[in-house]
Amino acid sequence: MAVRRRLAYLAAVLTLLAGSGFAVDRWVWAPAMISTAGAGFDRPLPIPPLAPSHRDRHGRRVYDLRAQAGEHDFGAGPVRTEGFDGSYLGPTLRMARGEQVLVDVHDDLPEPTSVHWHGMRVPAAADGGPHQLIAPGSSWSASWRVDQPAATLWYHPHPHGATAQQVYRGLAGMIIVDDPATGSPALPHEYGVDDIPVIVQDKRFTADGRLDAANAPLAGIGLLGDTVAVNGVTGPFLPVVTRRVRLRLLNASNARTYDFGLTDGRRFALVGTDGGLLEAPVRLRRIMLSPGERAEIVVDLDPGRTEVLRSFPHPLGAGRLGDRFVGGDDTLDILQLRPAPVLRPGPDLPAVLAPLPLLTRDRAARTREFHLDDDAINGLPMDMDRVDARPIAGSTEIWRVVNDDGIPHNFHVHGVQFQVLTVAGAAPPPQLRGWKDTVFLPPGRPVELIMQFPRHPGPGVYMFHCHLLYHEDSGMMGQYAVIDPGS
Missing domain, CATH: 2.60.40.420 (Cupredoxins -  blue copper proteins)
Incomplete structure (x- = not known):
């Protein structure tokens, strides 16, 4: 039965139950809305390390990634997870346009996996989709020439029928492509200081503390968590020492769409989307990202005044009933920004960021x-x-x-x-x-x-x-x- 027909059937059932005096609100309607506003921020935001690399005899930049199982503490004790070169998530791959790169991937999991370079222009044989499975205990190598503008990309598994579970357990990481011709030196660019990866995922935990991988009831879109983890921790705060900070937002969730904004309503500058910088900054109060999308935003901060990045309720096109069950009514605190009493100044945002040739x-x-x-x-x-x-x-x-x-x-x-x-x-x-x-x-x-x-x-x-x-x-x-x- 098509999802929209299931939702129509659900709406009819709820209407009948409400008409009969059944407490629909307590049973299903109210619990479907989640709010973590004001829950607090008590853990420093970890910054994924830059992946080490070396040059081989052919001049290629070589990375090694190992998919492995482990345990990770989201804030309430260790749970079983998976990651690249660690127990959860993976290092940031940083590469430059024009480089020939080689990534050797080793599967130490008890099941097949693959690694897809999401947003990267690569030969089909190196794409890491479901045709390039890596068997447990074996390895796979992908090589390509980086030929695209400066951008924020990411990598994650892509085995057909098992992608959702592997990404949810933690197999994901960021890719940063550098290119002087399509980047901007006036943007914050010191990794981990004023240029911050922000990998956002929602999680749900069972009563005994394990990751709950069950699909959300009545939604039809898969897993929706009631807890947000950023770079692998819940309730994160970021100490800020510069007037402006660049946040590379990545929605690495399975199904949830976020509508990011600052709680005081101030505008930020959107400077880049999935594939690179915009031609000019765009001043916004909200940016909506569905799973897999990225956005680079620059936030101006005041000395000593904390700000909170939040996901606000937003329409998702499923109607009043449907939006409630697919996360459209949820309010989720993402990250607290804690500026120092004195902030290091930086250059103003340029009026023009990068060339953007249009396809007509x-x-x-x-x-x-x-x-x-x-x-x-x-x-x-x-x-x-x-x-x-x-x-x-x-x-x-x-x-x-x-x-x-x-x-x-x-x-x-x-x-x-x-x-x-x-x-x-x-x-x-x-x-x-x-x-x-x-x-x-x-x-x-x-x-x-x-x-x-x-x-x-x-x-x-x-x-x-x-x-x-x-x-x-x-x-x-x-x-x-x-x-x-x-x-």
Whole structure:
């Protein structure tokens, strides 16, 4: 039964129960709303270490990652988790445009895994999707030339049918791409001081303290936690010593969409989205990120005055009843910023950040249409042996994507960055005008994406899918292969 039909059925049941005098509010309605506002911040925010690397004899920058099980303390005692090179999350991979990189990945888990470089333009054989599984006790190597603007990306597992559980247990990490031509020296850039990775995930714990991996009841979107962990800890605070701080926000949650803002209502500067810097800063009070999306924001702070980054209630397009059950009514404190009494000044934000060449409709060779509904795309659940699209290398296409369900979805395309042409027929808001690889899909409102497919050596397939991981694992995913002209 399609999710929207399940929600309609639920609404009818609740209406009947309420009409019969049943205490629906105490039974299901009130507990579905979560608030952690004012819960307190008592743990310093850990900064993921930069991954060590070395140059091999071919001049490649080489990283080693090891997926392993362990125990991690979120703040109430150790629980069983997984991570890269540690018990939870992984180090930040920092690399520069133009470098040839090699990542050796070792699987020390009791099950197969893979590692996908989310947002990275790589050959299909190095993409780390479900076709590049790593068996327990074995290794896999991926190599590519970094050829994209300065950006905040991330890495995570992608085994078909098991992605949600592995990411939830902690297998994820950030990637930072540096590029002088598309970066800005005027932005805060001292890693861990004024340039801060903020990896946001929601968790739920059982009565005996273990991670609870059960899907949220009545939601249809997978796991929704009642506790937020940032860089692996709950209730974090960040001591700040500079007037401006750059937060690299990553929504690494399984299903939850956040609407980030500061509790005093002050504006921040959005300077970058999934695929790199915007052409100019955009002043906002809120930035909504669905699972997999990133945003770089710069916050101006006052000496000695604490600020709180919070996720506020926000509409998700599922209606009054549906939004409550998919997290739209929740209020979640994320991170407290604690400025010192005296702050180090820095340069003003530049009026222009980076060049942003636009892909225009007249360049598109063709338009494709994708409808997401009932654990399928265009009526077809994921099939590892089926290729759903074959764009030509170097060509530009428009993909019109429609959420036909009554609940939230989003859309991630491997191997490329795209630009948003329209949302429901209108020009996109400023926060959607940069390079993107993942975009929220409001129910019933078509989103047009334009993308140019790069030329990479070797055959293989890339994924496109909903990045609510329960939906991805359940079959809301397809594959495309980039082919040579005339192939």
